[in-house]
Every structure is written in C-alpha cells, then in structure tokens.
Amino acid sequence: MKTSLFRTAQALGRLRSALCLPLFLPLCLPFAFALTLAVSGEARAGDFDKDGVDDLMDDCPTDPGRPEFSGCRGAHLPGATTTVAAKSDRVVVDKKKAIIEIKDNIEFGLGSATIAEKSWPILAAIADQIKALPANKSVLIEGHTDDLGPRSVNVALSRRRAEGIIAHLVRAGVARERLKAAGFGPDRPIVPNDSDQARAKNRRVEFHIVDAR
Known part of the structure; x- marks a missing residue:
C-alpha cells in the first residue's frame, strides 16, 4: 500500500513539474495546492527510502539517492x-x-552563480574525492573570470560562484568546515585574454588542497 501511494505521489509530482513550466504557469499553483490535499498526511511528511528527500519532492521515492539529484542516484x-x-x-x-x-x-x-544542471555529476564526483581526503586536509575553492566587464563585478561574481559550489558540496555530504571560498575575478588568468577561446579557459573554478586550520 505504501509503495503504491508513493508511486502515485511520484507521478503527481512529475505532472506538477510539467504544469510549472512557463507555458502552464497559471495552472501550477492551483494544482500544487490540490496535490497537497489529495495525498495523505503520511506520504506528505514521509521519506520512504530514508535519503533525506521528502517523498513528494523525490523523483525516486523508493530508491535512496542524493538531494542534489532530486532524490535519485544521478542516472535517473x-x-x-x-x-x-x-x-x-x-x-x-x-x-x-x-x-x-x-x-x-x-x-x-x-553572469550568474547558478550552477548548470549538467555540472551536478562533476560536483558529486568532487564531493566523493573531498570526503576521501585525510582529516587534516581542507579544500580552497577559487573562482576566476575573464576580463570582460568591471573588475569589481567579476570579483564578486567569482566569489559567489565559489560559495555556491560550497553549498552544493555540503548538500552532497561534505563537512562545511573543510571548505573555503575565494574569488579572484580576472586577476589570475592562465592564458592572455586575447580571444573567446582564451577567455573561456580563464573562466574556471579551481580546487586547492590545503592544511586544515
């Protein structure tokens, strides 16, 4: 009975996601409210697979997964x-x-600190590597940009991106105290900013292993 209920919640959740696309946005909120009323309180507050993702938000409610993958293992x-x-x-x-x-x-x-969905599997692999490091090691995450735009804006953006990666890694199970963020904007290019290809190389994130303090 529980599994059937969760499969129903999963199907409704996917329909909810489809209706919340811009084309159907007027239907999104009414449907979300109806979904809350339609599913029992047990399912609404439950986490059947014990992965930390509520069943109504879990795309794989019977299979333990990662929060950053909506409760799935990644392949799903x-x-x-x-x-x-x-x-x-x-x-x-x-x-x-x-x-x-x-x-x-x-x-x-x-111009954003929002991590592209296609990069989530890379960060999951990075999280696994960090968790495998010796306990006396931390990781300094450095954000870098190209030279286009005001320096102050790029420095702030590179810092926000590094902090966004930290938040993502913490959700993946890395201890927050093992992570540090820094943003250098355009100040540390690895190649001259003389072409689009060169600028693409300079827009990067680096992960430096340092001693924990």
Whole structure:
C-alpha cells in the first residue's frame, strides 16, 4: 500500500513539474495546492527510502539517492546523460600539485552563480574525492573570470560562484568546515585574454588542497 501511494505521489509530482513550466504557469499553483490535499498526511511528511528527500519532492521515492539529484542516484535525473560513476574518471586528485583536477569546466548561467544542471555529476564526483581526503586536509575553492566587464563585478561574481559550489558540496555530504571560498575575478588568468577561446579557459573554478586550520 505504501509503495503504491508513493508511486502515485511520484507521478503527481512529475505532472506538477510539467504544469510549472512557463507555458502552464497559471495552472501550477492551483494544482500544487490540490496535490497537497489529495495525498495523505503520511506520504506528505514521509521519506520512504530514508535519503533525506521528502517523498513528494523525490523523483525516486523508493530508491535512496542524493538531494542534489532530486532524490535519485544521478542516472535517473530527468535529462541526465551522464552518471556520477561516469564522471569519476574526470576528477583526479593530484597530490604533487595539491589540487583536485577536473577535466570538465563547471558551468554557470551567464553572469550568474547558478550552477548548470549538467555540472551536478562533476560536483558529486568532487564531493566523493573531498570526503576521501585525510582529516587534516581542507579544500580552497577559487573562482576566476575573464576580463570582460568591471573588475569589481567579476570579483564578486567569482566569489559567489565559489560559495555556491560550497553549498552544493555540503548538500552532497561534505563537512562545511573543510571548505573555503575565494574569488579572484580576472586577476589570475592562465592564458592572455586575447580571444573567446582564451577567455573561456580563464573562466574556471579551481580546487586547492590545503592544511586544515
């Protein structure tokens, strides 16, 4: 009975997501209210798979997953084409350089600190690497931008992006005290900002392994 109820809640939740697209926005709030009334209090307050995601918000309510993947393991994420496991070989700890090297850039919205959904599996793999580090190590997350726009705006943006990554990693289970944020804007380019391709390289996030304090 419980499983049937949760499957019903899952189906209704997906319908809720579809109705909340801009085209159907006028139907979104009434449907969300009706959904709250239609599902029993047990399901509304429940977490059947004990993964920390309420069943009404869980896209995989009978299968434990990650909060950043709406309660799924990653492969079930709507629109996802890459699992966390497939990204793990793209995230490597370089002990000599004391960095967590990522083969794919973490992407954000234009002029925004919002992390692109396609980068979530990369961050999940980074979280696993950080959790595997010795207890006396922390990670300094540095945000960098290109030279377009006012320096002060870029410095602030790069800092917000680093802090946004910290928030994402904490939700993935990394202890907050192991993470630090810094934003350098355009001040530390790795190549001259003389082309679009070069600027794309300079827009980056770096993960430096440092001693915990």
